[in-house]
């Protein structure tokens with residue numbers, strides 16, 4: 001069934017529910033001297049490249065590959081269109097390794113035809129903080145699919161992660177692989193319902209007219225929470241305390257320090273947005289919400305070529321009810337001209353999705369760990385991790 005994944009240290013379908021298997025690493029680390037020193041072999045026409053995404057030319061090559069070949073929905077109507085600035089942000093967190101930004105190109109023309117990346121992250125699984133690689137942006141050009149290139153790329157990124165003495169990884173995918181630690185549902189909140197319907201992202205509900213639909217999704221002009229404002233650099237220490245305390249309740253979550261918070265959560269235009277609530281009385285930071293910007297190309301529509309989507313990231317409420325906080329997030333997203341606000345049913349998101357008129361999407365997102373076993377499949381609400 002899974003000729004490649006059966007050979008890898010990941011939870012196997014046959015082991016689901018086997019309580020005799022302990023939680024933790026599946027295989028022990030091997031001495032660094034035993035890690036393969038040369039890259040894996042590629043088919044003869046191709047060669048490895050380490051992608052320098054600081055370089056505008058390389059960043060453009062990667063951007064073009066992904067823009068034309070990355071993830072689509074099940075009916076091939078939309079394709080993720082990560083921006084160059086987003087890719088630079090996603091691939092250069094504190095302590096990143098250039099050697100983990102891996103391309104495959106055609107020897108003769110140097111044209112980039114495949115890509116995979118890792119970035120380092122400390123991820124806590126229950127009580128253990130584990131240094132991991134977060135793997136993302138696996139992409140093989142449409143013309144080179146089904147030639148078993150993906151397993152070679154996964155083995156190569158694994159080798160380069162091992163060379164840094166890191167032995168675990170986390171990743172998400174829309175497809176089922178051996179074996180998810182959790183399966184989440186995408187939810188969508190229309191901000192621009194007319195456009196969403198026009199492009200086939202959503203449908204006019206039964207017994208609904210366009211004008212009733214527009215009215216249904218209308219939002220207030222201004223935010224409701226006193227002290228709601230954009231996060232600034234000087235907020236990093238307070239936001240770090242807030243988020244560390246909040247994430248401690250989940251079974252799997254990143255272990256963020258101040259440098260991570262500055263990188264991942266400080267607002268970056270058209271990449272990541274973060275708002276917080278500063279108490280007008282005490283000036284305490286009591287609540288926080290954030291979203292990242294990931295447009296999709298609209299494939300084959302006469303009138304529109306891009307869908308502007310916000311994706312819920314980390315949200316924390318200690319004083320402001322989460323429903324009110326997220327309604328304010330919807331209001332600022334609407335003002336910034338997003339067409340849709342997307343969220344997964346992770347963390348405490350269930351508590352606002354229905355009330356704020358999010359509807360379930362047709363996509364699921366499966367979470368995976370490499371070389372780390374957990375005993376039971378987690379509920380989405382036990383996940384405190386959002387990957388890009």
Ligand code: NHW
Nearest residue numbers: 002003004005136137138139140145146148149150167169
């Ligand atoms: S998920 C997004 C993945 N990208 C896309 O969907 C883009 C569009 N599709 C493609 O480019 C986010 C191709 O279809 C890809 C597969 C490249 C997906 N993850 O080359 P073959 C991520 O980036 C397995 C893992 O013939 P292809 C996360 C498949 O099950 N494995 O297929 C990435 C089969 O193995 P099996 C996937 O269609 C996490 C084999 O690939 C997969 O030409 C990576 C077939 O290969 C997926 N999304 O190319 C793992 N899709 O055993 C990281 C298919 O079933 C692991 N496959 O026979 C950790 C590594 C680090 C460890 C460090 C200690």
Ligand code: EN5
Nearest residue numbers: 072073074075173174186188201202359360361362363388
């Ligand atoms: C790793 N970092 O399928 C990422 N998206 O629902 C890789 N559907 O947008 C993982 N099919 O339901 C990728 N509209 C996995 C996701 C791949 C992309 C994907 C889904 C998620 C999606 C939309 C459009 C469907 C178009 C036809 C969808 C319904 C919205 C509606 C709004 C009103 C209230 C009810 C729902």
